[in-house]
Amino acid sequence: MSQVSTNPDIKLNDGVTIPQLGFGVFQVPPENTQEVVAEALDCGYRSIDTAAGYRNEEGVGxxxxxxxxxxxxxxxxTKLANPDQGYDSTLAAFDASMDKLGLxxxxxxxxxxxCPDRGEFINTWRAFQELQEAGRIRSIGVSNFLPHHFEQLFDATxxxxxxxxxxxxxxxxxxELRDFHARHGIVTEAWSPIAQGDVLGDPAIVEIAERHGATPAQVILRWHLQLGNIVIPKSVTPSRMRENLGALEISLSEEDMAAFAKLDKGENGRRGFHPDRFNGYPEDFQNR
Structure with a gap:
């Protein structure tokens, strides 16, 4: 593999910078999270992504x-749990998350x-703005939003x-959504970057990996990096944590990127909930 750069930073629209390749802890059991995150930090990860709904903020902290x-x-x-949306409830939930994280x-x-049926994300966003203005959060963003959700935010805030x-x-x-982000200065961050492993055996990806002397996971993560995405793979296995960092040492060709582009299945490729049809009720709010 040809050596490229170390983990680059992405500059956000508020001037804050974030490492492009981070580490996610979705579905890491709370009792194992401290050990897993400690290993990730030891491997060299310097960006950790959690959420109140994952119930493992304490282990991260x-x-x-x-x-x-x-x-x-x-x-x-970290992320606000869906049942806590709303102005006052957001402020209280943020305090609870910070106590767990120890930050x-x-x-x-x-x-x-x-959570469109709840109709609270604008009030929630106003609370986010207040917390940022008070210096308690450096950067504020969203997850699983579509253009029409953004348009509502833009009209109100x-x-x-x-x-x-x-x-x-x-x-x-x-x-289409990534193009919308680019027009509005919003950085795209990818969750489930390898589709929970479903894409690792795709023949086109396997062929690209073999050509680079890399693993399928490495070339998929490199594809994300070359698109300009922030990416947060998760693994509880130290060897795979290190393997994922190997994506920084690969450079895909235009031909490789074109081969990836042909793999898109549109909505048929979705593995998680559709943002317009998920309202995050307590029994399932841990889901991505």
């Missing part, structure tokens, strides 16, 4: 506290889902989200 790393060396993202200032706070974290992988490439 404990691992960071025990790491010996300076606070400004680790970028921390004074959060790097990035996301509205986890638009002044601050454009810095990030939209969406399901994005070779089978669900969301080109």
């Amino acid at each position: 404990a691992a960071i506290a025990a790491s010996g790393l300076a606070r400004d060396e680790v970028f921390v993202t 004074d200032v959060l790097d990035l706070y996301l509205v986890h889902w638009p 002044e601050v454009v989200p810095s990030v939209n974290q969406i399901e994005l992988h070779p089978y669900l490439q969301q080109q």
